[in-house]
Amino acid sequence: MPTNEQLTLFLWLQGLFPRRVNYWLLIKGLVLSPQDLLNGETMDPNLSLVRLNLDVATGSISWKSNPESDPLPPEISTSSPCLRIRDTKTGNERWVRESSSIITYLEEVYADRGPSLKPRDLLDVAAMNDLVGQINLSIIESLTYIRHASPQFAAFAGIKEEERSQPAARVGHQGMVKGFMKVQDWARDSLATTGWLTPGTDGPGLVDANLAAVRRYLELVYGWDIFEKSELKPLAEWYERFKGLPWWAALEERPNVHPSEFKFTIEKFEV
Template sequence: MSTQNYHYTLWLWLEGMFPRRLNYFLLMKGLVSTPMDLLQGTTNVPNLRIVKMRPDMETGSWKFDSEADALPRGTSTPCLRVTDTQTGRERWVYESVSILSYFESIFRGHGLTLLSLDPLDVAATNDIIGVINLAMAEGGTYMRHACPAMAAWSGLKNEDRSHAAALNSYGIMVKDLRKVQIWAEDTLAETGWLTPGVQGPGLADITLAAGRRYLELGYGWDIFEREELKVLAAWYKRFKNTLPWWDALEEREDVHPKEMMLGKEYREV
């Protein structure tokens, strides 16, 4: 698919959970050269522009380098605007997984192959990503009920929090992650990765690793801490050790806003 008639504008809060998926993708595809380039919003593709966002901790709103770059109404981060440079028509892609799959299709010739062309492999990848997203949603519900600060940020009144709800969501999250292990069992045995039909980490791996890292940084939470998730714990260690840019991106001093780094002591259950 030719991309020369389109311009791509990608809004990213680089430290966020779902934007983090795009961080990993852009580096693995070689669409940005280095973590420093990513942090500066510099890409290797003339028609791909990154708009960096950052939270204003005082107002709870977003900050941008210019008002012209403000996040469009009705969107969140990440989101992608695709502009036809010949007609001026704009179309939007709103969800991280949709952006990942779209970018993989149009930038297939760049960098690593992150999604198989085989229809069954694609279906299996979508199954795994779907249950990963369910697990992340349950993890979010757990955090809102277990951590007062998270509840406040999410608009949940403290008196409406429930430790029982927190533990229920935690259990469902673990069940979903066990399902990931089972569904990816053959692929993990063959290649060591979650994404079928590719020789290295692919879209399913990116999707889960970003969530795992974000929750560790923000809340001191290893979501693979349970014994029944030891396969995923080993997979995550392998993922980090495989990527040559991991330390420069994810172990830097300013990897996450200090105001948003809540240790496990902030979780009540």
């Protein structure tokens, strides 16, 4: 990384997509422990963490930054995670806003540090990108289900109670399951050889961080196991393996790991 570049991550640590970044930081070793993550401490002086907290007191969601001296600019104030790359010589700034793009970029920047979370072979890289893309498509399908199965999320999405639809929920759920079946099928070889989803790596990589964050967040918010269908047993077993990483319990099983005001219900629609 050029010595004149300062990287700053803005993270609401409890969120779905920021969790992808949390997991990457810990697997990569750029954050030594969950406590260091919560404290905003990294192993590289050129990489800073600004932790975001949600402020809902005014009736609208806004961010409070910690430290307060480095708030999100108003034009991107609803985006978490996001990564700012600032040239300390010129003051010029560029931003990366999507979680999967952020950790892919950081993996390139820190290619020579810690374990490799990205394959070197170009075909493996293409396969990795296919997997991440399919995971993101499956998230969209899961949101269709949640919009109709969760009364609170439906209201947040502007869907009236009488507009909630069990058939729409079913279609979304089926689309999600089919998408995740593609993921486990495409990752069959790497699951069989290393136990992880990311091809061409010896341990958990970018694909694993992307999917584990989705699984954990939807469990915390909705009490929903997205791998509960028997067809997804290989992914359920993979997730149990991911939970065995040394930092997992301290990060994800601590008290109040997710704020109670952001926990919602899902009605058990027939899917």
